[in-house]
Amino acid sequence: MSIKTILGYDIVPGVSEEEYEAWLFDVHAPDLLANPHLDKIVFNKVLRPVTQASGGTADVPEGLTFYRIAEMYYADEEAYQRYLAWFDENPLPKDRGPGGRTAFRFYLVTESTTVTR
Template sequence: MIKTILGYDIEPGVSAEDYERWLFEVHAPDLMANPHIDRIIFNKVLRPVTTTSGGAASVGASTMFYRIAEMHFADEASYADYLAWWEDHPIPAGRGPAGRTKFRFYVVAEPTVFER
């Protein structure tokens, strides 16, 4: 599995209520129409953390985000297919994140998972 991880804020002038409505009623369904994505996890950030578990280290000034989202893909080929799919099926103007989402970072990552 690989995933994209993106941190973002809401663009100034967009209310949280309008953003949430657009995100879950418009944007998430548009994204999930792409058959190459397995799932999306929307992590709404509640607060920053300034120290590690047990106080072993100080994080310093924490950065705050509105949300950190994850999009999961089976592998690199699936992610490449996901990107290519949008070339033939673009999100219509006015439905995408432009003017709503202020991206702070967007990376492709390979997770290593430890579970109980």
């Protein structure tokens, strides 16, 4: 069983995409990957929602936006708990963390099942 956290977020107003991207890949991702209990991160940049008007089947609530949906992978629930404990012992300095940059919309812990051909 694989555990994954899924985060949906926007950029805080006043932070440019260029500033955010530089911080995300040059500072934040390396800080997260310093934690030995995190296996990988997948950053999905949202291009657009799929709505009934654009040929899909879902309606997106007005005003609901996401800049990215991020996926963080862990070997199992115990690895996720060790990940949290590691950051309790090794907190990120406030100037390197997401505060003031990232507007989280949701943060979920999930059990992942992959289906392939």
